[in-house]
Amino acid sequence: MQFLAPLFLIGALAIGVPIFLHLVHREKTKRTPFASLMFIRKIPFKELRRRRLTHLFLLFLRCLGILLLVLAFGRPVITGAWLNQVNPLLARSVVILIDHSLSMTRQPIWEAALQAAEEKIQSLGQADEALIIQFGESAEVLSQWEESPQQLQEILRQRTTPSFEATSYLEALRVAVDQLGAARNIKKEIYLITDLQQAGMAASAGWRVPGDISVEIENVGRETHNLFIEDVRVERAVFTDQYPHTILARVRGNPQQPGKGEAQLFVEGNLIDRTTFDMGSEGVVNLTFKPFDLEEGVSRGKIVIEPTDELPEDNVYYFVVEKQAPRRILVLQDRQASSAFYLESALSAGENLPFAVEMSVAPGPGQLNSLDTPLVVLNDLRQPPSLSLFKSYIESGGGLIVVLSNRVLAETYNRQWGTLLPVELNERHFVRQESKPFTSITQVNWEHPIFRIFQDVHKAAIASTQFYSYWRLTAKPDATILARFNEGDPALVEQSLGEGRVLVFASSLDPVWTDFPLRSAYVPFWYRMAQYAGRWQSTPAALQINQVLSVDSSSDSSGTSGTWNLIDPRGQRVLGLNEEKPGFIQLKMPGHYEVRSNKKTDWVAVNTPPHESDLSAVAIEEFQAVFVPLEARVEEVGFEQSVQAKDRQQSLWWLFLLVGAAVFMAEWLVANRTRPQAFPQGGESRV
Amino acid sequence: MTRTSNSNRFIDPQVLSRIRDLQLIAKTVVEGFLTGLHHSPYHGFSLDFAEYREYAPGDDPRRVDWMVYARTDRFYVKKYEGDTNTQLHILLDVSKSMAFSSQKVSKLDYARYLAAALAYLAMRQKDAAGLISFDSDMVSQVPPRTSRGHFFTLLHHLEGLEVTGKTDISGALEKLAHLIRRRAVVVLISDFYQDIEKLAKTLRFFYHRGNDLILFHVLDPVELEMPFQDISTLEDMETQEHLSYVPEHSRSTYFSLLKEHIEGLRRECRNIDVDYELLNTGKPLDQALHRYLSVREKRY
Structure with missing residues (x-):
């Protein structure tokens, strides 16, 4: 507690007056002459003591009254910390939420954030406790509940670091609320230090901070011009000597401040291409870079734009391209059959083809190797080939697609390949012979990797396909039915066997039993079928900060694991693992990560999240409207509110004055009852 | 009226x-x-x-x-009779307790006024008035006379009275008894801080000698009302003893004992046909004069 007029406190010496009078009065009233004590009896001691206590109580009231008056004139100013010491109910549990996302790394925003956190820690009272959380896309609790400001300052300085992450207020507030659940004090508070970036507002999902937790927001941000690479279209896997496509890059800037810039493409440190751009009033420009030649293996590339700005990390886009050999697909069919033409055409369409389709009647010696031939398609074979050969092929990781059409002998398949196929063949079903001219696929597992690309807008491309005939199948218990005909019969059935997969398609590849080969969905469908059955996964050319890297898959394409290391873009080893299944690692830094395993070295490119580069901020009211209920809001302190708050802090004087007046009133009442009167008049004789 | x-x-x-x-x-x-x-x-x-x-x-x-x-x-x-030839003896208590006063007039002053008034009245009626002051013993004496100059002697004596020792009415009256030989009107002015039984014995003695006795019990309003509202330490004016007075506790006891004392005095006076009058020093003297005239009338 401080005083605006401390000189008035000298008036506290006035309490000496009642004390002096009290002592003098006691002396005066010590003996009162009286005619005779004949009718006065001795009083018990406790009664006397009680009366003397009344005197002391009067003295206390007088001194208290004077002190309260003096305090009132001294104009006391009360502070939060002092209040906390006085009243334990006012003790707070405070979560200090520090935004350490990419946008906060700008100077002096990060220093301002740390300064705000320090000031908050200094404002904590003795009974308060606090906890520090730093957050970006995810939240990291840096400490336990601490009461010591020194400990908190130390944690703040040693453990808070700026990151390259995106912002997620929802995640941060949820973690803070969870931590407050274990807080000791009744009064709970979240102190959010952030730049109120609009990008962090996504996906609030209607969740709000509970009403009993107050949320105070310290906005340390400011909107500035930021030029950044929003997206680059580049593919990692390349199956030709030259990168087959034009690399596209979208650069975004401030529409209010159009300007010129330059972009450069580097591959393995060599400048491949450069282009200038003029940022128009739209604030977006698309850039193209010419194709370039590739060496065998993995090549690291990056696109750099200039001029640089306060956030240089998003002015560079890192990527990786890898020159690979096309994967062989062996299509086996009888000599008389011709339906594979459509399949061959579908898988050979376009440039940079990942597949090389090879037609054959039967597999050649050594051809059934899952590494050399990841996928085999049996197209309408009258009789199945050797079971043992295919069984070992599939179990070692090979993929098999069985297409059933008019020539297939169901009994032979059921007898010879009953243990390999996920289905049992029943009979041919000719839809034309019945009332309906055709049937269609109506039940599809749209989440499956084969059908996922059709999920959003292309469902009709699958559903509108007409099937005139198909094989009625009975799926085995372990099999998964991925699609059914309108009649409920399975259309596509899948089953894993060892490391490989077997898929059975119940209709033909040619337009005899179906018009599917004439449909637009045919090519992407079979492309996905080949990818899925052959276990070919397309790796992206670049990941984003906080995306996970599956070390298991990237360590060794042969599937065998061994000792490996992950080296970050600064050249420092992040992790060295020698485990059977190392799992996943989140990548925290933009640049090229090196994954070293026993057999090869791989590279992974990581970039900052592009939406984090949009430095647009939301108003504090908008933020509160989304996350903070009315009762939990602590408004930013404006001038007028500041004056009101100070006035409230200083308005304590009248309370002291009122209490002082009440004390004097009580003194008057008590004194009137007990005031000594030597020979008062007006008494009433009871004799 | x-x-x-x-x-x-x-x-x-x-x-x-x-x-x-x-x-x-x-x-x-x-x-x-x-x-x-x-x-x-x-x-x-x-x-x-x-x-x-x-x-x-x-x-x-x-x-x-x-x-x-x-x-x-x-x-x-x-x-319309002439000389009644009555003797008036005024016995005045001058013990220290009579000096008590809560107002301008102490009990002794009041007794002094009363004695002077009675002497004047007696002089007008051609009675012989005398004065004896006492505490535990006789302090002074003015024998009764009827001459006009005697009245001034008596007044002079009254003016010179001062409080002296402790009250012992019984002891004093026993010693004074030989001074009042013939039947007379005896006026006893005191605050009667005395044991009743002992006092009654003395009064009976006076009564049996054929005297008309009037007791004027003089008390200060404070003694009658005891209006102290705070704890006090009271000091006895005669003995200098002191006791704490707590109104809530002491007042009722005080009134009860005082009332018992006064009633006891009244009862004893009634028993031996002695006139008793309680006088409040805050009130006029006519009540006492009425009482004196009443006794005087009974005698003649």
């Missing part, structure tokens, strides 16, 4: 305290009192006029003074 009139203000002890001359006080009190009895005391007074007395069955109704009746609602008859 009540007896209260403007003339009564001269009998108020607070007013009398402003008069320094005791003779004037006595004259003021008595003449004022008599004015209360008759609006013009000098017109009706002939040389033969002696005194007023209250009407008693058998008196001639023609002697009733109707003007006095109109003023007082009491029947008084005029007496």
